[in-house]
Amino acid sequence: MPILYDDPISGNGYKVRLLLAQLDFSYELVELDILNQETHTPDFLAKNANGKIPTIELDDGRCLSESNAILFYFAQGSRYWPGEKFDQADVMRWMCFEQYSHEPYVAVARFLHHLPEAPDPEVIAEKHAKGYVALDVMEQHLGENDFFAAGQYSIADIALYAYTHVAEEGKFDLTSYSNISKWLDRVSEQPGFVPMGSKPN
Amino acid sequence: MPILYDDPISGNGYKVRLLLAQLDFSYELVELDILNQETHTPDFLAKNANGKIPTIELDDGRCLSESNAILFYFAQGSRYWPGEKFDQADVMRWMCFEQYSHEPYVAVARFLHHLPEAPDPEVIAEKHAKGYVALDVMEQHLGENDFFAAGQYSIADIALYAYTHVAEEGKFDLTSYSNISKWLDRVSEQPGFVPMGSKPN
Numbered sequence: 223m224p225i226l227y228d229d230p231i232s233g234n235g236y237k238v239r240l241l242l243a244q245l246d247f248s249y250e251l252v253e254l255d256i257l258n259q260e261t262h263t264p265d266f267l268a269k270n271a272n273g274k275i276p277t278i279e280l281d282d283g284r285c286l287s288e289s290n291a292i293l294f295y296f297a298q299g300s301r302y303w304p305g306e307k308f309d310q311a312d313v314m315r316w317m318c319f320e321q322y323s324h325e326p327y328v329a330v331a332r333f334l335h336h337l338p339e340a341p342d343p344e345v346i347a348e349k350h351a352k353g354y355v356a357l358d359v360m361e362q363h364l365g366e367n368d369f370f371a372a373g374q375y376s377i378a379d380i381a382l383y384a385y386t387h388v389a390e391e392g393k394f395d396l397t398s399y400s401n402i403s404k405w406l407d408r409v410s411e412q413p414g415f416v417p418m419g420s421k422p423n
Numbered sequence: 424m425p426i427l428y429d430d431p432i433s434g435n436g437y438k439v440r441l442l443l444a445q446l447d448f449s450y451e452l453v454e455l456d457i458l459n460q461e462t463h464t465p466d467f468l469a470k471n472a473n474g475k476i477p478t479i480e481l482d483d484g485r486c487l488s489e490s491n492a493i494l495f496y497f498a499q500g501s502r503y504w505p506g507e508k509f510d511q512a513d514v515m516r517w518m519c520f521e522q523y524s525h526e527p528y529v530a531v532a533r534f535l536h537h538l539p540e541a542p543d544p545e546v547i548a549e550k551h552a553k554g555y556v557a558l559d560v561m562e563q564h565l566g567e568n569d570f571f572a573a574g575q576y577s578i579a580d581i582a583l584y585a586y587t588h589v590a591e592e593g594k595f596d597l598t599s600y601s602n603i604s605k606w607l608d609r610v611s612e613q614p615g616f617v618p619m620g621s622k623p624n
Contacts (some may be wrong), residue, residue, distance in 0.1 A: 271560045272524060286512055288519035295512035310497035311487055318489035321523050323473060359472045 224249045225279040226268065226422075231336060233329055233384035234289035235276040236418045240380050242291055243423070244414035245300055249278070251422050257337075287369045289384075290317040295375040302377050309372035316370040316378035319359070320385075327353030329385040331392030350394065357399060360386070364401035368408060375412055383409045388418065425450045426480040427623075430457045432537060432584035434530055435490035436477040441581050442494055444624070445615035446501055446508045452623050455536065458538075469568070477542075491518040494578040503578050510573035515577035517571040520560070523584075528554035530586040532593030547605065558600055561587070565602035569609060576613055584610045589619065 230234035254260040297303035331349040334341035429436035455461040499502035532550035535542035
């Protein structure tokens with residue numbers, strides 16, 4: 223059975239756990255504490271030299287890291303990965319957007335608010351400024367589309383849901399983002415949906 | 424003929440231009456000046472609401488953005504995209520690594536050194552610290568592998584080459600990175616390779 227190395231606080235890890243739940247895929251969960259440097263032991267670095275979760279160890283011992291690459295791997299052939307070439311690339315496009323223009327601000331603001339010491343207001347202000355730009359792009363897109371790509375729920379939605387639905391933990395105010403709010407509801411109503419803290423079957 | 428919107432300074436754009444050259448694929452190039460906000464006009468925002476190059480407009484008018492998603496789109500069925508599912512995901516893994524752990528430091532340090540005003544030394548120090556972590560991960564991987572994924576030259580190498588080969592413009596010192604140096608040579612010796620400033624056929 224594949225082993226998912228993950229930290230329960232991680233939205234990146236939640237992406238993988240949500241997809242695997244929706245696929246009804248069995249796996250073993252090994253929890254590592256990122257704050258306690260448990261992803262920087264020699265054992266873990268042999269699985270992912272970049273020292274980050276989520277990382278998944280397959281039955282043949284090969285390891286795969288980067289949440290969106292893991293989503294891509296497991297979504298192949300499922301309803302969460304569209305069939306047409308442009309649509310597939312558009313799913314990738316929104317997953318790249320998530321990692322470059324959204325996660326470093328929306329996720330990191332939340333992470334900084336979870337640390338024991340109070341976050342630096344200047345750092346938070348920069349995270350908010352850039353995070354709202356990403357949220358604006360999403361809000362506009364969701365004004366004309368129910369989901370991010372291919373006219374269907376896909377791993378692009380899973381990737382963007384993970385940190386958007388907890389953006390308020392990073393002190394983002396989503397009140398005026400009505401399209402995002404409705405999309406968050408649509409995602410949470412998908413068959414097999416599980417909330418963030420859930421464990422594997 | 425597809426239209427690539429790009430800025431010649433961009434390594435993200437160079438990724439696409441390098442792959443399209445290696446595929447001997449014809450396209451039209453429209454140059455936009457990011458520093459002059461030419462990616463924030465209403466016309467361009469209708470093509471990519473996130474206001475970033477590279478963005479490509481296909482013959483049917485559909486637009487695709489995010490360099491690594493564009494690479495994914497054009498590499499399908501070519502020698503630059505491996506055939507096996509794990510290998511494909513591993514290519515994605517290194518492209519995600521590039522966008523999250525490499526580009527924000529290695530590329531941004533270069534960008535800041537290209538601006539008219541001198542960069543903030545504290546900002547550069549942070550970019551260097553995190554950029555060297557990414558370079559260390561690459562150096563280690565290339566000690567045991569000629570290329571990043573699937574045992575072959577792929578779009579993962581194209582994605583990582585784009586900003587690594589000009590890291591010194593961001594004042595990174597690659598002298599001690601002998602595996603990276605040999606890999607840079609291997610990439611530049613690939614059939615159809617073109618240097619950064621080259622134009623389409």
